[in-house]
Structures are given as structure tokens and as C-alpha cells.
Amino acid sequence: MVHSANCSTVPPSVPSDAGxxxxxxxxxxxxxxxxxLSLSAYLILRNLRSPLLSPIPRKLLLSFSDQQLLTGLGIQSVGLAKMNTMVPYHFFIIWMLSLLATATHLATLLALVQDFKRDWVLRWLRQLLMLVSMSLSVVMGVFVLKSVLHNLPPTLPIACVWDVPASKGSTSNAGLSIAGTIAVMAASAILFIISTWYLHNRNNQKWLKSIQVVGLILLAVMGVGAAVRVVLLSQAFGTPNLRLSDEGEKVWSFGQLLPLLLLLLPVVSSIELWRGEIRVGREAEEEEDRIPLTGKIGSEEFKPKDFQPLPLFGGYGK
Structure with a gap:
């Protein structure tokens, strides 16, 4: 494989990467x-009893999800673009962060699936982003798996897995790492298939509520597992498995504060929306917000316009 990674010399340490x-x-x-996950759980459990009229929690959840999905795709792209210089430690952290992003946008899909179904643009945009995210995650998983199989020295770039021969020695938890990596890759593909079916399913049976609850529990476990793994492995909060030449990942610079400050944007937007509702009223939105994800509205059956087909197939879905 042709690349510019230096695989001939194993450095004793590598610099940190706060980005x-x-x-x-x-x-x-x-x-x-x-x-x-908290907002998704609130919306799903709230909808089990009666539809939530206010659009604020839904739009707040959608904002967090979009932000997490785009940053997840961005950091995965950076990891693959820098694989000639990035060590397995940082590469693995990116992979874990991508799993957090996946858990976030899939939980949002569970709670807001009806919003995506009502608009074919939102539905297929979400489908495309899910496909790209799953593809990048699987590619990264292949690199992680190969680095474990070859027992790659932790200070060599991750791209060296294709050039460095497998080492005879192995770590004590190599078997567990291999099994876990394969399981995560398989789960990514399975979740993509199930979420694709869920997103495009046109039926609204009551058993979909059970899928929402079970799926949310599984995604919560996935998110907690990835978060714990990141915290324990990172220099910022835990103990890395290699020697870093500095402690830059512990330093609180503007570049570290900015991602946290950006979390306030959805909150500010929600406050503005809430104030707008108070001043203007929401009669225009009220009818749409009364539509639940499944079941009935009072004594009326859940019908009509819960699924918007592609314009290419004008008669489809009528």
C-alpha cells in the first residue's frame, strides 16, 4: 500500500492531539x-401516554442530533485523512466518539421518526448521513481490528498496519479486544439495516412503540460503553496506553471551550422559539403537533399524511 507513513522507526513517544x-x-x-438520549427518552415515554403538543423538545433534540452527527462525520474524516501520522490511540478515540454520535442520531431517529417521514427531503438526507457514518465507522473498525491483530506498536501511525508484519507477542486482553472490535463493527451494520427499515416503514403498528423503548435502552448502553471507554483511555481523564510527550490534552484552551460553548446554541434557539410561541401563539403548528408517532388521536384513526413519498413517484403512498 502506497502512503507516506514512517513505519521503519518506532518512536519512544508521540505528541498529544488536543483537537x-x-x-x-x-x-x-x-x-x-x-x-x-434524555430528550429521546422523554419524548418516547411522553408519547406512550399522549402526544406532546409543544415542538420545543423535538426541535431541541433535532438540533443536538444534527450537531453531533455532523461533528461525528467530521472527526471521522479527519482521522482517516491523517492516518499516515495518527497513532492507534487517537484513532481509537475517534472511533469511540463516532459511536457516541451514532447512538445520538439513532436515538433521535427513534423519537422523531414521524417528522422525517412527513418530508422526503429530511428522510433521505438522514438516510444518506446514516450511510456515510456507518461506512466510515466500518472502515475505521477495520484499521482498529488490524492493529490489534498485528499488535502494532502504539507509537507507529495507524496506516502502518498494512506494512508492519504481525508481531509474535500479544497483550493479555488481545482476544477480548478482537471480539469487541468485531462485535462493534457488526453492530454498526445491523443498526444501519434496522434503522433504514424503521425510517422508511410506512406502517404505524402499536408494536413500533416497543421497538422505540428497546432500541433506546440498547443505544443508551452503547453510548455509556463508548463514553466510559473514552474516559478511561484518554489522557484528559484517564491513562493512555502509550507515552505522550506532553500533556496538551489536559489543557483548557479556547479550542477546548469552543465545542462546549456550541452546545448552548440549541438551547438559545429553543428559548427564542418558546418566547415566539408565547407572543405569537402556535395555532398554525398545533394541528401537526397533535399527530402522535403511533396510534390514534382521540377517537380518530392516525391516517393521512404521515408519509410523504418521493416526488418522482407522485402516486405512491396515496
């Missing part, structure tokens, strides 16, 4: 995941 594993970056992903 990938800094305290602010890690906390922004973890906090966003926690808030999104």
Missing part, C-alpha cells in the same frame, strides 16, 4: 449524547 482527544472535545460528545 481529537482534548478534554473539551470529549466532554462535548459525551454531554451531547447524554442530552440527546
Amino acid at each position: 481529537v482527544a482534548g478534554a473539551g472535545v470529549l466532554l462535548s460528545f459525551i454531554i451531547t449524547n447524554f442530552l440527546a
